[in-house]
Amino acid sequence: MKIFLSGSVPLIIVIIALFQKIEWRRHIKEQARSYFQEGAWIKFALCLTVSVLGTMIVTVIVGRFLTFFAFLVPLFGMSMISYGTIDVMHRIRRGQEFGLRDFFPTDQLGSVVGLYFIKGLYLFFWSLLLAVPGIIKSYSYSQAMFILNDNPGIGIDEAITRSREMMKGHKWELVVLQSSFFGWAILGSFTFGLAIVYSLPLYAMSMFVFYDYVKNGYLKSNQYKNVYTVY
Incomplete structure (x- = not known):
């Protein structure tokens, strides 16, 4: 019975969030969409998809020959992609070019991999x-990589602590925003994942805009209607 209830909790949360008609959510997605200039949307989706699939393929290959070290590939790969995606979104908002290589940055590599690992360990x-408890903490720690990207050189624990403090009072808002993409996930199951790939740019940039809104207090002060940051 406990297992059944645990498995049902995420679905119940998503269903409740889907019925939340909140104006700021629309503003965030509109602003996120406005940053993508011609060609950037598809390019971002393809680069991110290739990065993730490439990491998965290398993991399988390494796992066949070096089983003990197989976990290192996704650890390094996915942590770099998580950090690199933030860098790429900065470039998109400034109207700059980007490529596949930008999803695998080497700056702050130790901190990036360490944060990805420690956060995963805590959530486990x-x-x-x-x-x-796992769901709540995943939202508490959700902004840690953004914070690390914003503040090069800070410690891993500091990034997690700042994320936890930042997300006080904003966890449900992030649930509501993420749940608005649930339809794309359902559509993806009927299109061999193509709908999910297509929605990746809007999802990623919406998470980025959300971080900006929370960091600057726009949601609490209801100033989101007038926020269109130019980089």
Whole structure:
């Protein structure tokens, strides 16, 4: 019974969030969409998809010959992609060019990989207490990579702590924003994932804009209607 309830919690949360008609969510997605100039949308989707698939393929290949080290490939690959995606979104907002290589930055490599690993470890232990604590903490730590990108040189624990403090009072807002993409996930199951790939740029940039809104207090002060940052 406990397992059933734990598995049902995420679905229940998504269903509730889907019925939230909130104006700021529309503003965030509109602003995110406005940053993509001609060709950038498809280019971003293809580069990010190739990066993730490439990491998965290399993981399988390495796992066949070096099983003990197989976990290092996704650890390094996905952590670099997570950080690199933020760098790419900065470039898109400035109207700059970007390519596949930009999704694998080497700056702050130790901190990036360390943050990805430590955050995953924390979430693993929280998830042992059933689904709800793990879900709550995943939202508490959700801004840590953005913070690390914004503040080069800060420690891993500091990035996680700042994320936890930043997300106080904003966890449900992020749930509501992410749930608005649930339809794309359903559509993706009928299009062999193509709908998900197509929605990746808007999703990623919306998360980026959300970070800016929360960091600058726009959601609490209701100033989001007049926010269109130019880089």
